[in-house]
Amino acid sequence: MSAVLDWLDQRTGLRQITRAALFENIPGGARWRYVWGSTVVFALGVQFLTGVFLWMGYSPSAQTAWESVFYLQEQTTGGWLLRGLHHYTAQVLPVLLVLHLLQVVVDGAYKAPREVNFWFGVVLAHLVLALSLTGYLLPWDQTGFWATRVSTNITGVVPVLGPAIQKLLVGGPDYGHLTLTRFFALHAGVLPATLVVLTVGHIYLFRRHGITAKEPRRRPDAAFWPDQVLRDAVACLAVLGAVLFLIVRHRLFSGHGPLGAELGAPANPAEPFDAARPEWYFLFLFQFLKLFPSGGEIWGAVIIPGLVIGVVFLMPLLGRWRLGHRFNVALAGALVAAAALLTYLAWDGDRRNPDYQRAVAAAERDAARVKTLALSPARIPVGGALELLRSDPLTQGPKLFADQCAACHRYAGTDGLGRRPAPAQAASDLQGFGSREWLALLLAPQGVASTNRFGATKLRGGKMVKFVTEKVAHYSPERMAALRKVIAAVSAEAQLKSQATADRRDAALIEEGRRLLRDETGCTDCHQFRQKDEDATAPDLTGYGSREWLIRFISDPAAPEFYGERNDRMPSFGRQQILTEQQIGLIADWLRGDWYEPAP
Amino acid sequence: MTHDDQPPGPQRRVFLQQLCATAAGAVLGTVPFGAGLTVFFDPLRRPAAAGRAVRVASLDALPADGVPRRFPVVEARVDAWNRIPAVPVGAVYLRRRAGNQVEALSAICPHAGCMVNFVPALGRFQCPCHNSVFTTEGRIADPASPAPRGLDALEVSLRADNEIYVNYQRFAAGVAEKIPLA
Incomplete structure (x- = not known):
């Protein structure tokens, strides 16, 4: 063994390098306050290691970025841990950088002859922030996508070169494949390579000048190994512990919370995303930007931060004077305090903003839903996971309903998304449309003219309301029993998933109901049912509430087989090309409760 | 103390x-x-999908003279996160023998995995990579061929008298035994 080492040492000088690395003198002995630089190096090391492994599973394109991250996170053994380590170490890094910077400034470690090393450090800190910015986009989820749009748009406000820089960063006028390939090349290639070179320079200069001992020296000098190394290692363990805690915290507290880093719904440029926020350590800039009126963004985003960084750069020169050093310490403290205050204001503003809270909840719902769909046997189509969401009635139905239907209709008293719209309800509540309960209220004397059915429409004075309030109101118990069978029969036309069991169980009763409907209750005086009736004046009951019926109805409620010229205000969404056939299908499926659910 | x-x-x-x-x-x-x-x-923890009989061609599409013809195998393919319902995943050579018997050979050379071509003028399969030569039955035709075994026969079944189904499988390359990849 020692012969091999001798051989190697003669050719490489290994022993001297090791000695130099391990037995660096620490004047005044090892101290806890010296650990911050080492924790930053450790965190960067974790990022390199986990980053290379993540690279093996990542596919940078608009149709595969989210999908590959999803696959890694949800379907690869250990993927949640790997991505969690990378994500949360990135969250911890800015904190460590600030602590490192504060220690350097407070201890005056930037003073001559260490000015150049201080500047290395400031540049390195910016490289780390650039890595965060570029990394935030790579999963191509809603949060990362919208936050990056904001930051690249800010680049665009820089005078003269701004628009060109923005276009070069984004890879074109629009966000897509080239944005990802460029950001990925920056994040995994250019920035880390620069970071390595500068870190080597930073550590070399640090070793050249030695540690800046904190006076008074409390103990005799010691060697870096093992005294300081042990302290450094314990601090790094604490960092790792914090990261691991962040990875598992949801699971710790709820038992079935998600493990690892968040992954929102896939980026969707076509839909507003009201929960867009930058990473928490950029929140102070986000809040700062709010202070500037339109046209003044350049002050908040470029000029003032640029000046502050400029002053930070000058710190080693100012620090030559006693007063200058005090100014530096005060400035560093003030900057951290101001950033903390702005971050708190941003956080507190969001906490008190019900719209933002609702947007976050909606974003979480979409994210959970798209993951359920992506795990379905159909998996993810080649077009990407966004297609899953776009063709999912459960998520799209309520959005379309809120946009197109909720001006008049309600769903469980809301606009489908849980909000209570300002305009008064002017048409029926469609929750459970076509179900027995829904029809029972329609055929109840106290229900038919209520706002939840025909009460707010011009059909309030129509034959159906008259029929129910004048005839059904005086039905004998036997006729009521017959009516219930008719309701079951009409409801069975809808073939609702939620009623499949009841429909099967009551097959005989439903058959009887159909006969009653045709022959006894007088329904077919106005409605047609299972046979052509030119004189029908009310909506067709054949297939009432079924997918096909609903699509035809929403497409053209004024068609002769529905309300004809008696139609109130409802637009013909299909005939007037307000909605596409697919969108109408999504509304119909959602109203009918027909969407993919994983097998229990 | x-x-x-x-x-x-x-x-x-x-x-x-x-x-x-x-x-x-x-x-x-x-x-x-x-x-x-x-x-x-x-x-390493993911097993290969088990082979499954897929329809490859109809008997009518196969010449009666016993000359092999190449057909794509179209199947659902799961590629990591994606599932593609129907996509060509490989190719097989089908050959009609007397009495409507059908033989299927994998088009993948058992030497190093290149795709072999049938050369009608020679009446032989030829591998474009390392020049292995196989007979129409799939046996090694030239002893100088580097292939360790003949072309892999695949299970064939005829359904409804006309539809040819092949159990499309891949086998380990470079070894004399025919070992299904799993």
Whole structure:
């Protein structure tokens, strides 16, 4: 063994390098306050290691970025841990950088002859922030996508070169494949390579000048190994512990919370995303930007931060004077305090903003839903996971309903998304449309003219309301029993998933109901049912509430087989090309409760 | 006061520090590296999809003269996160023999996995990579061929008298035995 080492040492000088690395003198002995630089190096090391492994599973394109991250996170053994380590170490890094910077400034470690090393450090800190910015986009989820749009748009406000820089960063006028390939090349290639070179320079200069001992020296000098190394290692363990805690915290507290880093719904440029926020350590800039009126963004985003960084750069020169050093310490403290205050204001503003809270909840719902769909046997189509969401009635139905239907209709008293719209309800509540309960209220004397059915429409004075309030109101118990069978029969036309069991169980009763409907209750005086009736004046009951019926109805409620010229205000969404056939299908499926659910 | 209550000697203290620092360093390295390796080795935990009979062609499409013809195998393919309902996943050679018997050969050379071509002028399969030559039955035709075994026969079945179904499978390359990849 020692012969091999001798051989190697003669050719490489290994022993001297090791000695130099391990037995660096620490004047005044090892101290806890010296650990911050080492924790930053450790965190960067974790990022390199986990980053290379993540690279093996990542596919940078608009149709595969989210999908590959999803696959890694949800379907690869250990993927949640790997991505969690990378994500949360990135969250911890800015904190460590600030602590490192504060220690350097407070201890005056930037003073001559260490000015150049201080500047290395400031540049390195910016490289780390650039890595965060570029990394935030790579999963191509809603949060990362919208936050990056904001930051690249800010680049665009820089005078003269701004628009060109923005276009070069984004890879074109629009966000897509080239944005990802460029950001990925920056994040995994250019920035880390620069970071390595500068870190080597930073550590070399640090070793050249030695540690800046904190006076008074409390103990005799010691060697870096093992005294300081042990302290450094314990601090790094604490960092790792914090990261691991962040990875598992949801699971710790709820038992079935998600493990690892968040992954929102896939980026969707076509839909507003009201929960867009930058990473928490950029929140102070986000809040700062709010202070500037339109046209003044350049002050908040470029000029003032640029000046502050400029002053930070000058710190080693100012620090030559006693007063200058005090100014530096005060400035560093003030900057951290101001950033903390702005971050708190941003956080507190969001906490008190019900719209933002609702947007976050909606974003979480979409994210959970798209993951359920992506795990379905159909998996993810080649077009990407966004297609899953776009063709999912459960998520799209309520959005379309809120946009197109909720001006008049309600769903469980809301606009489908849980909000209570300002305009008064002017048409029926469609929750459970076509179900027995829904029809029972329609055929109840106290229900038919209520706002939840025909009460707010011009059909309030129509034959159906008259029929129910004048005839059904005086039905004998036997006729009521017959009516219930008719309701079951009409409801069975809808073939609702939620009623499949009841429909099967009551097959005989439903058959009887159909006969009653045709022959006894007088329904077919106005409605047609299972046979052509030119004189029908009310909506067709054949297939009432079924997918096909609903699509035809929403497409053209004024068609002769529905309300004809008696139609109130409802637009013909299909005939007037307000909605596409697919969108109408999504509304119909959602109203009918027909969407993919994983097998229990 | 016993001897044990004495503060540890500097030698022992340094040794303990070295031990603790090394142990801590090991943990610091193992956690991220271990997570990475776990993900890296994930493919070893995934079995290949089992072969399944898929319709490849109709008997009418096969010449009666016994000359092999190549057909694509179209199947659902799961590629990591994607599922593609129908996509060509490979190719087979089909050959009609007397009495409507059909033979299927994998088009993949058992030597190194290139796709072989049938050359009608020679009446032989030829591999474009390392020049292995096979007979129409799939046996090695030229002893100089580097292929360790003949072309792999695949299970064929005829359904409804006309529809040819092939159990499309891949086998390990470079070995004399025909070992299904799983």
